[in-house]
Amino acid sequence: MSRAVRLLAARSLRAHRSAWTAVFVAVAVTSALLGALALALGSAGLGHARVDRYAAAPVVVAGDQEVRWTTTPWGDGPATVSTELTERVRVPRAAVDVVRAVPGVRAAVPDETFTVRLAGTAAVRPADRTADRPDGGVRTYPGRSWEAAALAPYGLREGREPRTADEAVVGAGLGLMVGGTVREPGRGSAGYRVVGVAEGPAALYVTGAEARARAGRPGAVDAVGVLAEPGVAVDTLHARVRAALDRAGLEDTASGQPLRALTGDGRGGAEHLGAAPARSALLEMLAAVSGTVVLVAVLVLASLVAQALRQRAPERELLRAVGATPRQVRAAAGREVTRVAGTAAVLGALGAVPLFLGLWETLGARPGVVPDGLELPVPAWLFTAVFAAAAVTAGVTRLVVPFAVGRADSAGGDRSGRGRVRPTVGIVLLLAGLASAGAASLQGGEAAAAAAGTATVTLVAGCAVLGPWLARAALWVLARPMRRLGGAPGRLTAAGADAHGRRLGAALTPVVLVTAFALVQLTAGTTVGRAAETQARAATTARLEFTGTTAEEVRTRPGVGAATDVLRSTVVLARRAAGEPRLDRLPVLGVDAAGLRGTLDPGVVAGDLTGLEAPGTVAVGAATADSLDLRPGSAVTLRYGDGAQAELRVVAVYERSLALGEFLLPKAALAPHMTDPAPSRVLAAGLPGTLPDRAAVPAPERVELPGAELNGIVSASVVSAIGGLTLLSVLSTLALIGAGRRGELRLLRQVGATAGQLRRMFALEAGFLTGTGLLVGLVVAALPLTAFARSFTGGLPYLPPSWAGLVAGTVAVTVTAGVLLSHRARGTSG
Incomplete structure (x- = not known):
């Protein structure tokens, strides 16, 4: 049996090479996109805050930068959720003495930071005038005690340490010299004399007493850096410090949580507070778009493979007639799909690597996009994730075979989707999509956005299942005008669509998908952005x-x-x-x-x-x-x-x-x-008729969460890739359908249809698919978008007319190209 299956699969692959090309390309692109997402998720999952100023301290005592909430969900046991905090959770100063008394501790260094605001040039030489520009040219730098510089460690390059309240050491990153004066706007004429230049980034180091005064919290410190005695292992030191903190019962000064003793990469979280929240938000966003990619990929691949197998039902019937068993026929189809999908998935996995590296390189090249201190590592072993994504892609493609082969064979060819199961499933999906849209209108924030996204995918899936019926409904409206006004090509188009409703539904599904997806993704962002800008201008x-x-x-x-x-x-x-x-x-x-x-x-x-x-x-x-x-x-x-x-x-x-x-x-x-x-x-x-000197006209006030720009760029890149995949699915589906119509078109030429008539027939088909797909896609997108817009803005969805024209034009060009190019050598030549 295995020899017969291998023979059937090999012969079929050679005989239907052009049909499988469309599936091959779609699988390769899907694998590349999923592989790139897997790498992005892995890198973000491994992400951590960079260790800079605590690099020399094996253990750092800090507050717990997470908040937790434990409650009982409906009908379940207690559940705990947590999220990262963006502001400093401080440590009681008593912790310094507790840690200092731990055996093996060479020094316990309190770190107290404050913000230094310098206008224009950070400092000037003695002969120059000190900069003082309260007009918007203010930059901020960290200020610390000189004692805390040893935690990096940052040593002196020149000069000496500060000894009095008016002396300071500056970090080499400021590019200043010993002998200068640093003055801050709003602090009067007092300033700091630069008595030394230290290694490291831009910063200002003062005496411990001055740092405590500037920090303004005499009973608390930001963190405690622990320096070990020679020969004391990190694990040993950590265990001793942890035990000492537990015995003392010390808690942070805000929420009363136990203090944390951090080692390794965890120390970075105590200095780069924005890194952990940004990483968490990035992970959530990537997980959400990955779910969308998987759902879109399943729809695309299932539609393509099902169409490729369905249109060869007569061939399988012939094999059954000459003695092939149903099991052999299904096994041959599965082997055929596995060979195509497996090769394409591996090729796509290789393409995922440059795709991911290009995105990560773009993020790193844009200043300020990746929050300060957030490291997104890419170890070599992580690249094996692309093969896992390839396996998932090939597996999803292979799973379609038993359903497609069994349904097509049992249906005896194309019956335009008649039966009870399929319409029932389609109606259930539409109802679920409507319910999700309703949920989006009743919720707010991220919950509304998630419900709207779920509604869109569910409605598109329902339309995919009901594709033949949607096509027949559209044809019922347009058939008479096509027959009356389209002449022979119009009658051919109407007759072909009426005879092959399932095929027409398969062609319609990716058009609806790309239209709905593009409208939802573009309109959601422009709706919220426009409302926020309008509110910001009115509020400021x-x-x-x-x-x-x-x-x-x-x-x-x-x-x-x-x-x-x-x-x-x-x-x-x-x-x-x-x-x-x-x-x-x-x-x-x-x-x-x-x-x-x-x-x-x-x-x-x-x-x-x-x-x-x-x-x-x-x-x-x-x-x-x-x-x-x-x-x-x-x-x-x-x-x-x-x-x-x-x-x-x-x-x-x-x-x-x-x-x-x-x-x-x-x-x-x-x-x-x-x-x-x-x-x-x-x-x-x-006051009326007055304008203070050196005042800047304010920009509208608009709040954003940390890491919003990073999430925006990554999300836009992934959404663009999904849009490309859906456009490719349109071309692939139409090319596949065209490959299966060779006999039909050859027969039309034999009974007298001219090349011109066939070209006009193709144009009418393209117009029918474009118009129907755009209309159904618009309806599918309008329902969740309206609910989303009402929840977020209280108004209606908004999409700039130029963007709407771009969506419609792109869909029209893609469909027309797919219809005409797939038939250029099949129906118009002898």
């Missing part, structure tokens, strides 16, 4: 902006009528989604309630923002207020960026949350929970 009513100073100082300037500090941070909101616990990290602003008039207008719909002058208060965005059933006077529990929990009273609900974040907090309440409590900028309103 200030005409003046200052940096490197505070609202209190700005209000004393001539011509200033009102001013507010703007502090940017995050909070963590614990809530349930469909009964499951989740922790949402949301961007927030800290403001001066008394300075909002004329500077920021959040668009209050209930309550009064003047209530933010009282402690323990918060203003909430309308979407979040609706989802949590909040109103003025309600209480909401939030966790600040350092994990500290607070129950706050809602004083106002506002509508411009896409621009200003879901919560507005008093700056006095937010600042103590920030790593750097200084305002990002000061927004001010001038």
Whole structure:
């Protein structure tokens, strides 16, 4: 039997080479895309914060930079969820003495950081005038005690260490010289004399007493670096430090969690706070788009392989007639598909490597895209993941065989999808898609986006299953005009479509898929982006902006009528989604309630923002207020960026949350929970007819989470690749259908059809597929997009007309090219 199966598969591959070419290309591209995603997921999964300033400390004692929430989901046991914190969780100063007394510890060095703001040139030589530009040219650098420089270690290149409060050592990254003076805007005439230059990046090192004073937290430190005695192993030191901390019962100063003793790559998380949240967000995004890729790939490959096998049903019937058993026929088809898919998948896996490396190289070449300190390693063994992706791709392709062969053979050819199972499955999928769209309209944030995406894929899958019926419905509308107005080509087109509804449905499915996918991906982003920009412009009513100073100082300037500090941070909101616990990290602003008039207008719909002058208060965005059933006077529990929990009273609900974040907090309440409590900028309103000197017109205020640009670029790249795959599926399906119509077209030529008539028939087919595919794809996309837009913006979806024209034009050109090119040598030549 095996010899017969091998013979049948080999002969079939040679006889149907052109048909299998379409499947080969689609499998190779799918394998390349899945392989690149597997590498990206692996690299992000291995990602960690880079160890820089703690490289010489084998153990670092720090606060727990994660917040956890344990609750009981519906009908289940207790569940714990966690998320990373973006603000510094500090260590009580008592931990320094506890660690210092541990056997084997040579030194326990407290690290206290503060932010240094320098305007223009960081410092000047004694003969020059000290730079002081409160006009927006302020740059920030870390400040630390000189004692903490030993944790890297950064040694002196020249000069000496600081001894008094007005002396400093600068990092070589600043490019300064001994003898200069460093002055900060807003700190008066006092400055630091540069007495030394150290190795390492741009930084300012001062005495320990000055660092404590500048940090402003006498009872806490950022971290404790532990230096070991000679010969003490890292594991031994870590165990001793851990035991000492447990005996002392020390907890962090914000959320009361036990302190952590970090070693290895974990030390980097104590210095690069934005790395872990950005990595987590990147992983979540990659996992989400990977699910979309898999679903699209299954639809594409299943449709192609099923069509390739279905159109050869007469050949299998002939084999059955000459003695081949059903098992031999199925085994031969499976072997044939496995050989094509296996070779294509391996080839695609090899192509995944340059695809992934190109994306990662692009991210590294763009400054600021990858958050500071985030390492995305690519070890050599990781590249084996592409072969796992290839195996999955080939396996999915092979699984189609028993369903396609059995269905086509039992149907006796093309019966246009008659039967009860297939329409039932299609209707169920459509109903599930409608339910997901409804869920998107009732939720907000990421939950709404996920529900809208699920609705799109489910609706497209339903359309794929109901393809023959959709094609027949469209034909029922267009058949009479084609017969009456299209002449002989129109009658040929209508007759062919009526006789081969299943084939027409197979051709229609990828057109619907590419249209719906493109519309959803493009429209979702433009809808939210347009609404956010509109809200940002309306919310930012200030005409003046200052940096490197505070609202209190700005209000004393001539011509200033009102001013507010703007502090940017995050909070963590614990809530349930469909009964499951989740922790949402949301961007927030800290403001001066008394300075909002004329500077920021959040668009209050209930309550009064003047209530933010009282402690323990918060203003909430309308979407979040609706989802949590909040109103003025309600209480909401939030966790600040350092994990500290607070129950706050809602004083106002506002509508411009896409621009200003879901919560507005008093700056006095937010600042103590920030790593750097200084305002990002000061927004001010001038008195009528006045304009303070050296003021910059402010850009609209718009909040973003850390790592948003990184996620945006990676997401756009993956979505573009998926779009390319769906376009390829259109071409491949049409080429495959064209390969199966050789006998039909040859017969038409023999009974008198001219080459011109056949070309016009192909043009009508292309127009039918394009028009029907665009219409069905638009309907499929409109349902989840409308729900998504209503949830996010309260309005309708928006897509620039030029982008909509691009989608329609791309689909039309692709379909026309696929129809005409697949038949150019089959129906128009003798």
